[in-house]
Amino acid sequence: MxxxxxxxxxxxxxxxxxxxxxxxxxxxxxxxxxxxxxxxxxxxxxxxxxxxxxxxxxxxxxxxxxxxxxxxxxxxxxxxxxxxxxxxxxxxxxxxxxxxxxxxxxxxxxxxxxxxxxxxxxxxxxxxxxxxxxxxxxxxxxxxxxxxxxxxxxxxxxxxxxxxxxxxxxxxxxxxxxKKSSYQIDNSFFKFIDKLFSYPRKTVKNNLKPFSVREEFAHKRPSDLSLDEIYYLWREEWQNS
CATH class of the missing domain: 3.40.50.150 (Vaccinia Virus protein VP39)
Structure with missing residues (x-):
């Protein structure tokens, strides 16, 4: 066959x-x-x-x-x-x-x-x-x-x-x-990472416009962020925008 x-x-x-x-x-x-x-x-x-x-x-x-x-x-x-x-x-x-x-x-x-x-x-x-x-x-x-x-x-x-x-x-x-413990997310998280990585070579601030981003993350590229930082951005900034 x-x-x-x-x-x-x-x-x-x-x-x-x-x-x-x-x-x-x-x-x-x-x-x-x-x-x-x-x-x-x-x-x-x-x-x-x-x-x-x-x-x-x-x-x-x-x-x-x-x-x-x-x-x-x-x-x-x-x-x-x-x-x-x-x-x-x-x-x-x-x-x-x-x-x-x-x-x-x-x-x-x-x-x-x-x-x-x-x-x-x-x-x-x-x-x-x-x-x-x-x-x-x-x-x-x-x-x-x-x-x-x-x-x-x-x-x-x-x-x-x-x-x-x-x-x-x-x-x-x-x-x-x-993993023994995992992040608590909902479907909005996947929309968030789609937007965050929409232009991988651009900065986090540019990709997440018009949402505001804390200065410590703003000028990084998406690939520079740890999982914890990505989760934080979604939970504390994206969710509360």
Missing amino acids: EAKKQLGQHFLINEGVALKIAKQCEGESLIIEIGPGKGALTEKLLVDNRTVIGVELDRELFGYLKEKFKGKNFYLIGGDAAHLKIKRKAVICGNLPYNSAKAIIKNFVLQFDFIPKMVFMVQKEVADTITAKPQTKEFSKFSVLCQLYYDTAKLFNVSAGSFKPKPKVVSSVVKFKR
């Missing part, structure tokens, strides 16, 4: 990489795997009587996967993981399609109450953004979103030769571990 370019499919063929990802999920009883593809990672996840639920957009793979894992605690859901709603505690894992990785991650980050941990393979540049620290060029509103509820870490890079067909980019595996 050939990979479908329009779905961003690059099937993992490196068993060592699959095993390293699966090890990050040790001790978990329920795993939701995004994009099982031909099951290279699924095979490593299905140990110790663990239950794995695969979310696969390509229904042509259903018969192949069901036959391959017949008799195992493996279940399939068809659909787009960017819209999947979680109803019970689960760890999320998978090799995400490059063209929809951010949308999928955003969907699950906002369901943090149900998800203590996530392990994803994504394009290296996306991984660098997910794990970026303030005062770096990679730190963006997507970094803020990912780090609101999770501690994020890049575990290792994966070369193009680990996939078939080979992608034109390097991939990275990233881990999300839910």
